[in-house]
Amino acid sequence: MSASATHRTIDAIWRIESAKLIAGLARMLRDIGLAEDLAQDALVIALERWPDTGIPDNPGAWLMTTAKRRAIDLLRRNKLRDRKYEEVGREIHAYAEDDIVGALDGEIGDDLLRLIFTTCHPVLSQEARVALTLRLLAGLTTDEIARAFLVAESTIAQRIVRAKRTLNTAQVPFEMPVAHELKERLSTVLEVIYLLFNEGYAATSGGSWVRPLLCQEALRLGRMLAEIAPSEPEVHGLVALMEIQSSRFKTRVNAKGEPILLMDQNRALWDRLLIRRGLAALERARSLGRPLGPYALQAAIAACHAQARTAEETDWARIAALYEALARAMPSPIVELNRAVAISMAFGPLFGLQLVEELTSEPMLKDYHLLPSVRGDFLFKLGRFDEARSEFARAASLTRNERERDLLLKRVAECPISE
Amino acid sequence: MRFMMIVKATKDSEAGAMPSTELIEAMMRYNEELVNAGVLVAGDGLHPSSNAIRISYPEPGGKPKVIDGPFTEAKEMIAGFTMIEVKSREEAIEWALRMPDPHGFGEGQIELRQVFEAMDLTQDPELIAKEAALRERAERLKN
CATH class of the missing domain: 1.10.8 (Helicase, Ruva Protein; domain 3)
Structure with missing residues (x-):
């Protein structure tokens, strides 16, 4: 050799x-x-x-x-x-x-669990948790981490040095969280993994729509965690969510590199193996017999899409119900916005529009491009093209993703000009 | 990137002989290791070729020929497969080297084959999309 x-x-x-x-x-x-x-x-x-x-x-x-x-x-x-x-x-x-x-x-599973609880410790900033987890759990080099996040290697190196110093200064013990803290600490770990996944799945800035390495690493960490913490339903919920979302990896862009929306994707190209794994992970979450948490509920929604052979076969009423459960488990205007989309698909755009109108005063969604984008879509379907056009234009001015902006500008152009 | 670790068939596996308890245990430990590391995607063992079916097209444009097993030439057949998702070719080799000798008696053979995935080819969305379009066309032709 x-x-x-x-x-x-x-x-x-x-x-x-x-x-x-x-x-x-x-x-x-x-x-x-x-x-x-x-x-x-x-x-x-x-x-x-x-x-x-x-x-x-x-x-x-x-x-x-x-x-x-x-x-x-x-x-x-x-x-x-x-x-x-x-x-x-x-x-x-x-x-x-x-x-x-x-x-x-022997005890390596427990050691790995202690390690991930430490690299995702609440004393660290979100950025530090991410960098430290990728470095210590995923075994990536600082250079690989830097390239995945499109920052300089020295930035990541510094972030890691500072993170270790913070853990030292705060005298964070290398231990499992005590019982009453466990749920919260676990959710911090899951948050870091899902953040990694999303960072890879839909880059929030720049021209690249997908960054595969981060998705793959997040999925691997999730699968690992499912084995070392098998009795936590949300761990399986998160794994299910990531497996199912990954199954659509290849169908998310067209020949020009523009995103293809879920409903327009070629389902024949979805990765059946990953869908099967996702459904199995969801089943594992359900079999633990506790109420489904936010990740498992999101996975259940993703599963509805994965199981529909054509876009028309999508069970929107069930999805709307799952969003309602999700809104209770994790109240958020973004969940409400998604619920509005599901309701519109199940019962018509007018019902969706009513829900969306209630969200326009929501401060959290003030600059969120998907609100005008969704509102524009409902208005378009109702034939109110002038209003739809200005909503799409507003959405385009708010998004940071170039490709998404192109898609929205295309929708602006599609609105017929009234006489 | 995805790799398929293919375990080749042997006279024993073709005869339907069960592997030793030690080997079964070692394989289980190995599979557990793959699961714990988050790299195992799928895997199964196959029945011997005695209940296999082979479909061939001896004449271009002609009718398919259906032949029932068993087939000879054990080395050309597979006894099972394990699919893993790894970061590099070297990582795939390293995992394959850790698989217990699947047969013993000097007959064990594992073949590593990379699975086609758009993401392996490139990280350039344009090229990925081209591949997706190509597959889409292929799907349409099939239907």
Whole structure:
């Protein structure tokens, strides 16, 4: 194997092993910053040695042993200065006698869960949570993260350094949240994953409509989380939502790179495998026997679309009912706006328009392009073209996505001019 | 990117012989590892070719020929597949190397094939869209 081929293989091994490695080290050291540094040290040693020695049979265990040796050296140099390190030192030595491979497999799920709860900790800003999660859980390089978010690499590097410092200063323990905090903390984790997914699915700015890497990473993190926290219905709900949305990935743009709306997409091109996985995840959420949360409800709505063979077969009355349940679980004017669309499809644009009129005074939607866009659509269907035209124009002036703007301007042009 | 790990058939798998308990357990542990890492998308084992059907078109434009199994040449057949979603070719190879030897007796063989996806080809929306249009045309021709 050539040196560059070995390096690419090591990258792949890092991708598979790094989260487990960092999570295991963080449990011993109770410091994720230090854990990542040591894991990185082990990676550097592997990059130096493996091109000559070949890749060991169990690279994960090799990296763990190497990182742990570095940890012991470091602790000796620090001469077990304080009690924290004294305890940590004891734990590491105790660990040394364990079967490393066994330890890697055994409690790793709990360690990974602690790790994701830490990288998504409330003391961190949303941006910091995202960057840290991608780096420590998904094993992406700062360069990959920077490219996905279209920012400079140094920005991401700084964000990660600051995030680790914040966790240190706030003395955030490497622990599972206590029972009464669990629900809220879990929702922070799910929020980070879904934010990643959406960032990839519909870029809010710039020319590119989809950024696949972020979607794929979010989906992978979600699938991972579903295995380490299997008793949480919302985890499965989120996975279901992302699987079903991903199934439409290929049909979202036309030959000119313009977005194609859900109703106009070629359903033959939807990825049946992902839809099946999504429906199975939704079933897993339902089978836990608790009321469906916001993610599972959104997944149920997405499932209605996925199960309709043609746009005309869509069960809009059921979708409207699901939106109503969603509005109760998660009150939001945006949900109301979507409910208005479903109601209009089920019972006619006049009913939709009535609901939308109530939303025009909503401060949260003041500059939200989809409100005039939806209102324009209802007016258009009712034959009130002059009003529709000005709504579409307003929507076009509010969106930040170039392709979406083009689509809206096309709708402006489609409104017949009255005599 | 998606890869299919194809486990080739052997004389044993064709004879319908069940794998050893050790191998079944090792495979289960391996599959669990794939699930835990969030990379497993689908996978199944196949019945031996004794109840398979082969449809061929020996003459261009002619009628299809339907032949019942079993078929010879075990190495040309597959015994099962596992589909994974990974970031790179190397990651796919790394996962495939971790699969237990599926047969033993020096007969185990795993083939890795990449699954066509618009996203693998490019991240350029224009090219993705072109591919979508092409597929759309193909779908229309089929109907």
